[in-house]
Amino acid sequence: MGVLAAFVILSFYGVIGGWSLKYIFSYLTGGISGNTETYFTEFVGTTIEPIGWQFLFMGITVAIVMLGVQKGIETSSKWMMPILSILLIVLAGYSLTLGGASEALTFMFHPDWSAFTNPSVYFAAVGQAFFTLSLGMGIMLTYGSYLSPKDKLTSSAAYIIILDTLFAIIAGLVVFPALFAFDLDPTQGAGLVFVVLPTIFEGISGIGLVVGVAFFILLALAALSSAISLLEVVVAYLIRRLGVSRKLATLGIGFVIFLVGIPSSLSQGAVTINVFGDSFLDFMDKFSGSLLLPLGGLIIAIYGTWSWKSDELLEHTDLKGVAWAPVFLFFAKFIAPLAILVILVFGMLNW
Numbered sequence: 001m002g003v004l005a006a007f008v009i010l011s012f013y014g015v016i017g018g019w020s021l022k023y024i025f026s027y028l029t030g031g032i033s034g035n036t037e038t039y040f041t042e043f044v045g046t047t048i049e050p051i052g053w054q055f056l057f058m059g060i061t062v063a064i065v066m067l068g069v070q071k072g073i074e075t076s077s078k079w080m081m082p083i084l085s086i087l088l089i090v091l092a093g094y095s096l097t098l099g100g101a102s103e104a105l106t107f108m109f110h111p112d113w114s115a116f117t118n119p120s121v122y123f124a125a126v127g128q129a130f131f132t133l134s135l136g137m138g139i140m141l142t143y144g145s146y147l148s149p150k151d152k153l154t155s156s157a158a159y160i161i162i163l164d165t166l167f168a169i170i171a172g173l174v175v176f177p178a179l180f181a182f183d184l185d186p187t188q189g190a191g192l193v194f195v196v197l198p199t200i201f202e203g204i205s206g207i208g209l210v211v212g213v214a215f216f217i218l219l220a221l222a223a224l225s226s227a228i229s230l231l232e233v234v235v236a237y238l239i240r241r242l243g244v245s246r247k248l249a250t251l252g253i254g255f256v257i258f259l260v261g262i263p264s265s266l267s268q269g270a271v272t273i274n275v276f277g278d279s280f281l282d283f284m285d286k287f288s289g290s291l292l293l294p295l296g297g298l299i300i301a302i303y304g305t306w307s308w309k310s311d312e313l314l315e316h317t318d319l320k321g322v323a324w325a326p327v328f329l330f331f332a333k334f335i336a337p338l339a340i341l342v343i344l345v346f347g348m349l350n351w
Helices: 002-028 034-044 046-065 070-093 101-109 113-117 119-131 140-142 151-179 190-203 208-242 246-266 278-306 308-314 324-348
Strands: none
Touching: 002 046, 002 070, 002 101, 002 140, 002 208, 002 278, 034 046, 034 101, 034 190, 046 208, 046 246, 070 151, 101 151, 119 246, 119 278, 119 324, 151 190, 190 208, 208 246, 208 324, 246 278, 246 324, 278 324, 308 324
């Protein structure tokens, strides 16, 4: 289930990663001219160019994974993520000065109480939580198998959740103040970053071009780190199950994932490819988020808590002897599986 989820997600994730490479090239060759929304729509609506950038992005991902865990994955992540974090914080500070801060903060943090009666809100929130924390897609299992027994899972999990949430908020503070300052649509979806941020960069006199290049390079690197994780799940599985070399597994499955991602690219305007009323990219997104990730998470929760003895579970989660271990066991055995099951069932019915 985790391998399938990683495969499906990377197929459309590579498309969006390719968009970020296209924007790097655009800024290096003079920037974004004219209306940023029109520029983005015209680009994703073409046939060949987005697929070419998708191929390049997947090629880079494949090359890094072929180098292995330490030389490729660990080395690349250690330097590119802190740089992206610093730039995001700087951009958030600048965006708040553009004149849309008040509307943005209201939009982000003032509850729309009527939305709480809509079940789809909860399913979307949990789906996003599963996606952003890489739950149910095999990444935790794969990377966990590479950790030393000295590494503490509980503290690592806490750091991941806190930092993930913090930078989600910071990303919102980058996008939404600028969005309201320039009177753009806040419901545009996946393409929002490719419309709003170029508008911000245009407004930065003198260094807008430099900031645009820097941001989209780092955005591509951030996307690359996720793509590497997703590809490693499938590659590690093939190496262990089939006994093939890392090189063969990475090249073969990387190319197959690229081919599966082509309909996602074309469905953004070049060709009408709809599944159950959604574009192919949106369908793959919902298929993974509404079915594969919750189902994978449910299986992991049940397997880890009901097939293992409690002492084994506490030992491997570094909670043996901790005062609140019984509370963890109760939530892990009963509350978490039940909650995930409810989300899975109602999410599928709502879809």
